[in-house]
Amino acid sequence: MSRKPKLERFQENVSSKYQIYNSIFMTLPFDEISNTGVLLPLFSEICEKGYALDKNPSEIVHKFFERYVEKDKTETEKINLLFRFIQYIERQVVLFDAVEDAAFPIVNNMDGRGTLRNIKEEAEEKQKIGALKTYLERFKIRPVLTAHPTQFYPGQVLGIITDLAEAIEKDDLLAIKKLLAQLGKTPFFKKEKPTPYDEAVSLIWYLENVFYHAASKIYNYIQQNIFKDEELNNQVIDLGFWPGGDRDGNPFVTTEITKKVAERLRSTILLNYHRDIRKLKRRLTFDGVEKRLAKLERMLYDNVYLRKEEGMLSLAAFEAELKAIKDIVVKKHQSLFRAEIEDLINKVKLFGYHFAMLDIRQDSRVHQGVFENIVETMKNRGEALFSIDYVNSSEEEKIKVLTHIDKKVEEKYFENEITNATISSIYAMKTIQDRNGERGANRYIISNNQSALHVMEAFTMLRLCDWKQPDVDVSPLFETVPDLQAAQAVMKTLYTNEAYAAHLKRRGNKQYIMLGFSDGTKDGGYLMANWSIFKAKEELTAISREYGIKVIFFDGRGGPPARGGGKTHQFYASLGSTVEDEEIQLTVQGQTISSNFGTLDSCQYNLEQLLSSGISNEIFSSTEAEFSEEDKKTMEALASVSYDTYVAFKKHPMFLPYLERMSTLKYYAKTNIGSRPSKRSKSKEFNFSDLRAIPFVGSWSQLKQNVPGFYGVGTALEHMEKSGQFEAVEKLYQNSSFFRTLLENSMMSLTKSFFKLTAYMKDNEEFGSFWTIIFEEYERTKRMLLKLTGYNELMENQQEGKASIHAREKIVLPLLTIQQYALRKIQELQKDPNASEEELKTFEKMVTRSLFGNINASRNSA
Template identity: 45%
Template sequence: MINIKRILGKRTDLLHFINGSSQQSLQQYQKASQGLQFLSGQSKQPKIHNQNFYQFSAMKRTFDLLNDQKKLKSVTNKEILLANFESRVQLRYQLLNSLFQTLPVDQINETSMLIPILTHACQKGLESGLSPEEVIDKFFKEYDQNQIYNTEQKKIDFLFRVVQFVERQVVLVDALEDANYSQINDLHGPESLGNLIERIRRHNLDDELLKQLSRFAVRVVLTAHPTQFYPKQVLSIINDLNEAIQSNDITQIQYLLWQLAKTPFFQREKPTPLDEAQFLIQYLENVFYDAVGTLQDRLRKVLGSKFDKQKEFHKFYTLGFWPGGDRDGNPFVRVETTKKVAKLLRTSILKCYIRDVRQVKKRLSFKGIYELLEEIENDFGSNFSYKPSVSLEQLYEKLDFIRQKIITDHNGLFLPIFENFQRKVHTFGYHFASIDIRQDSRVLDKTFKALQEKVPYMLPYNFEELPVQQKLDLLLSLKPLNTVPQLDDEVLNDTLQTFNAMREIQEENGEFGSYRFIISNCRGPLDVAKVYAMSQLTGGWSGNSKIDVVPLFETIDDLKSADKSMKELFSNGIYQKHLKFRKMRQTIMCGFSDGTKDGGYLGANWGIYQAKENLSKISRDYGVEAIFFDGRGGPPARGGGNKHLYYASQGPTIENHEIQITIQGQTISSNFGVTDSCLHNLELLMSAGLQNNVLEDPKRVLTQSQRDLLNELSEVSLKSYLEFKNHPKFMPYLLEKSPLKYYGEANIGSRPAKRSAGGEMKFEDLRAIPFVGAWSQLKQNVPGFYGLGTALKKLEAEGRLNEAADLYKDSLFFKALVQNSMMSMCKTYFPLTHYMLKDKQYSEFWNQIYNEFQETERLLLLITEQKQLLDNEPVIKQSIKLREQIVLPLLTIQQFALQRINKDHQEDLHKSYQNLIIRSLFGSINATRNAA
């Protein structure tokens, strides 16, 4: 039920203390919800287009709900949030969308007036069984009676304008959701940090909380995976639009919408890795820098005087960075790129420090303090050369000296302002975010063999015939070469030179500038040993390597054998010495994306859970602290979805000293793109980890019978998915019926769509992003549910479906899986491809997918006792519904072009259809959150 005290602004001191929230009265809450005043500036109802009248019922319900205090007492938080969404996002979208019709752009008025008609035609036509080609043809026949579009090329041109218009409509929804984030999300709900700490203190577990806070951390790693790339001029407009919506500046909103309409979205050329780095650094500077500082201040308040002074600057949050370091399948990332990105990061953080220290100086104008602050500002360099003149250790000493003087000489006046800056410096150093280096194990193996050919004496001639442990001893004992040879292959030579680049970055930006080497597709301990060996052979780290070698286990088989691989390393005496230098901590990465692609949704998630348990046990046996780093994508099919529920479900059998995750594309903009969302989502990650470590919950611990059931479900699901994946129609279907083969031409990211260059597209070389994205474009989202329905159906046939229902109620892990799968299924729309049921080649295959979806939906609703998918998450459900309605014409156009391209062999039209597919693909990926 709703917390009336919170709505009335009478929050507890703790919530004020932790969440930095301010009181707001019910009257203010009501006024903020009156969306009509937002546009009209008065209570009088403004004019609105006919197609938007239905929205006023939602608005009225919102007013009734907020003005009827008796009713207010009986509604839930989620109902309040839904009412807010309907009034603040959905209604405002309809009202602001009408402004597009006044844009001073050629033919925009005509296009905007026809889009609602086209949307209705798409929905009605597709659901009546028409193909996208038939829907579009019928639309022109019925609504182009004057034959304006009397040639195929003119029709294509109009459809291009529709695509451009739709992607801007979705940007408007994004801006509205971002601007109203705090009103449509429960920032102080049961998952919040403030709520968690309140519960911990009710159980008298303050000491345990302090213990966990002193060691627990969250690491967020920004990646440049190709799931979104707005040009910087578009990003600037979006940021300004958010501000204009928050300040209710209707004139500014209108001008920005006009600007948005005239600004190109599409990239004529692929962004370079450097472009991607610059793109993401804007988020570091403008959002993460202050958000992390704010959260660390709040957590320090919780710690209070009990916190050990030596750990005063414990890093609660750290940031990682992949652009410029991620070489896995990206031939455009080179050593020089990595160095340039490191310089960009250092320049960026120094700019932030200079900006901050100038603000601190305004308050700390005291004699003896102001001069020291000016000295520190000068230490950071100038506009011409952002290069620090003092080491980090010297900077820390200066800051500590100033802090003590503020306390002793000035009674601690303005100390919190200074400490906020000081903590940021301790957190971000001169590196801002650590550049992770990543390369595929197969490339690394080739690099090592090429080096071995150049230096044949470094290993015995019979090396390949030796036992694994003997190989490990030899590899881990290698000493620096007097001269590191140049390798003949450009990619292999660059891979070898990466270790020198990491050392140079550490010298310039500090040790945390670049210290992790991630091995994609890691197949065993020898892959780890070869990377360590190359770090030693290239010199500079002899005997005390300042590098963490991070194996990334991705496939189902590699996940199953991951503990065996790490055991062979942990039992090696030489590797144990290396771990001692690294404080007995071993980072291990698990790849959700490729795991799901390889073994299906349930098989991959249960496989990762078991792998983490086995790795935790092995690590504990050898006195090693395992740190799990999760390669998670945006959608649930690649490890996205509700991250709090997932991490809060990790029981005591899984090490949980840190939560480390990758975030990418739309996940960055949607979950961390503005200060409110960044603060909330960073807080939720911390809350999930602390909840796991401090509070006991039987739903977090799997019983043996629950494990047996999960094993059974996983085996049936895996078998079902593998049979589906091995179907002879599988790859032909994706290549012909989806825009998969056009992904590389959409110019979203610098990385190619597949790992190997040239030749046909093979499943094993296919990257997870275009794989999952292709299913998303088809609105089938197979990787998010396939096999789960088959597994549940087997239980039902045996009269045991109640066991799955009990598992959903009693296991947080299974509940998280089901909820996230439902999110994937909510984004399906089979009428879009229903025409394939008549396709002689693919009808049976399409029907197989559709039947699996129907069974999964039916059985999930039974075990969760919901009437519709995501009934328990009404805001998310409504947001998905709104977005899916907006992009329906775009996806219909895409399928129309795919159908046409196989029929029309006229060269100029063929090229036009191809461009329409690429343009609609770009628009769909770029403009919709978590589409790939």
């Protein structure tokens, strides 16, 4: 490990290497575009100089054509050149990703702060190994891979990134050159939308090639170095999975797809076990062991490749057989290759026959309609579920009758498509559990949960599906600010309901509650969303402890800070003792998967950071409460002003028109990156509640305005300054790592903003004053954050992170310029009654194509 500062290691191993390999890439000829590599650096330079002189994107593009493109070139040829630039820039981003991946273990200290080795040594030093062991016997992390579309790389490109990173690590120039040539010819654009099954297969690649090895390596380390000869009876790392089970707003997720994904997860883990057993067979060639391993190899081969079910051992029997083989190795063969057999036993403990836990999710509004249809259909069949008029009864009356229900329904009873699909998805969970084990699919999430009735209706549907005592955790998802405020009352109603309380008792008195950072931020702004979730967690912890329930929080965190992401491990390490932290569960999506968990090194490092954030919070932190009453008051005041500011901004008459007409929002649906529709309803009407958090945040990101990550923060801080309360804010900043982490993530959003790109909008007759409002809040937030932190520049304490952001922003600046140029051309053509439809389509295609590289370049947002 180099002793050089992190920034210096980044510059040597990422920035410098990228420059070298990029210069090779730029000289490679691809088909008829031999001069593109020469012209792109010149265009980049024109962009940088142009914005420094306050030129707009159209002026910059025209200046470039005027200076560097022959006068006899047609408009079509010029447009084709811009499309080629887009292709090149996309691939430059891939190259930068690969260089950064290769340098990961050099730039990041793999044994440094927050790693397991560091934790173990600190525990030994402070004589807290006993406490560490006790904690690891109950603590878990669960990253849940979701198919939310923020990842624009097709599978082939992800493969090239992996191979490039390996070649760069070895400085294999010949291989690098070939891979760059391959990259130049590999298409990025998806002509068809993926199915939910396609999405699942893409993410299973990470499970098979990365998580399988990284998670087991961590578990082995804990077993061997912390527990030594004692057995660890806790998985520590669980993996979660949403593609194929997440029905919320995705009509393409069917019961058949859910079953197919579960089957793919099972066959993939068995395939991995088969590979490992083949390797073991080459080492464990001893008497009493060899034949037993051969039998297991044959069993797995028959199941995976020949689809033969007979002779397949149960999971418990498979694990017992591996342990029996280990015992023979220990007793008769001097423990030769014991670590290798233990590695496989640990993998079986971690991944079972399910590999990752498939969650089922649906919206409460859908459930409500489904449940009313069930009631109506059963009544028409002469098998009424209730003696009361259910639809017109009060919530209290409904919960009362749901408590004592004891009936059965089948999917064939229902002609309504959504009702049939909802019922069949519950029966599918039972089938998956029979096949893959209970951990295969044992959680049902209700998004947009607003009341106890929403949970009780979902819980009742489980019981109606011939499942009197469901082996399923029912998890409400609280998303909006009002829902978060009502969450404690909702859970109290459930904890005091006899049927639900009995269910929780059978499930080990654990209640899973999901909290939506992405939609919370979209709804209430950055500070209020995070503060509301923190307060909700405190209240939910208190009410759960009061009723003897262990609450497990599951955070719907996106990639960038604007969707509740940011430096995740810092966020969890900043939570105090008033928030239950027995498990850390969070969604991981899009480019966050490839950036944080895309290679063995980054996956192991980030899983260890997550583990350590829980451990340091519990074992090494001081016992002081996270917030004093005074600090809470300050935080409340900041969140309140920030919320009012953001809500007023959202209600501005230009808010939706600006997004619709000046941003790339409507182009997201054309990118074919995800199976899910880009908005919730089919209505052509453009309204805020239908907007999904990802295209919403992504559109601000494409504008380089990153509004959801900072809007309201500056006004809140300035309000405290003007009212003579800034000293209280400074105290809060000193005392609370939670507040510091929030502001650091907000600084990242500001760092990624670049208002010169859209400065031309300030002169727009319709939107000029609206653009100015955003820019002034950006300037205000930047000024106030620098004043509060004492920094001279944003992200002063994260120099290497800032260097990565600046390098990526420099790569995509020409791309953003082309995008804005195309948007301006579209606006011009839409006003021209004689405009050609063909020309309009060309520029719309240019906008869509330019989305890809910019999003991919944002991978360090997590």
